[in-house]
Amino acid sequence: MNICLYGSGSRKIDKNYTDAAYELGCQIAERGHTLVFGGGDTGMMGACAKGVHDNNGSSIGIAPKWINDFEPLCERCSEFIYVDTMDERKNNFLKYSDAFIISPGGIGTLDEFFEIITLKKLKRHDKPIIVFNIDNFYDKMLEMIDEMAEKGFLYKQEEIFHIANSIDEIFDYLR
Known part of the structure; x- marks a missing residue:
């Protein structure tokens, strides 16, 4: 399975987040999946990619060449697609x-995130979407989404994405 990771490329992230991303990358590789990501070598993206590569896994980086002006690109990708x-x-x-x-x-x-859930809601795809809620990072956003639904701003409330607080929960859901 090709698993796309969305996440920050910032170098200022607390280590507990990047440690979790690294472990996610280890698990992606150990389970025989391929990481698809924005190609960054830092932050959440870089940590996850390092976990994949340190465990002989495969990755596909996708980025415009000019993004290198903002963050370094990962040089260890199995494949890199420039856009x-x-x-x-x-x-x-x-x-x-x-x-x-x-x-x-x-x-x-x-x-x-909002684009991929919008496309799912509009039936442009039916792929699993998982919010990896490390240390309750997304709790306030999830509360806002719940309030939007309660106040009628979202159409029929259905499960468009899944919330996981651990790596085990991610892979249990993907099974």
């Missing part, structure tokens, strides 16, 4: 992935 735009990058994430994991991140991660 021109962020939209093209997100389209390739959808094309090459069988499931999506949203790890802690910033604005870019939220953009990717």
Whole structure:
């Protein structure tokens, strides 16, 4: 299975988050899956990719060449797909992935998360989406989504994504 990871590339992330991302990468590799990600070598993306590569796993990095002006790109990817735009990058994430994991991140991660759940709601795909809620990182966002549903801003409340607080929960859901 090709598993796409959305997550921050920031170098300022607390170690407990990047440790969890590294362990996720180890598990992706040990279970024979391939990591699909934004190609970054730092933050959540870089830590997960390092876990994959340290365990002889496969990865597909997808990024525009110019992103290297903002963050270093991972040089250990099994395959790297260069694109021109962020939209093209997100389209390739959808094309090459069988499931999506949203790890802690910033604005870019939220953009990717909301786009992938919107596309699922609009029946453009039916792939699993998992919010990896490390140390309750996404609790406030999830409360906001619940409130949106309670107030009628979301159509029929159905499970579009799954919330996992541990790596075991992620892989139990993907089975």
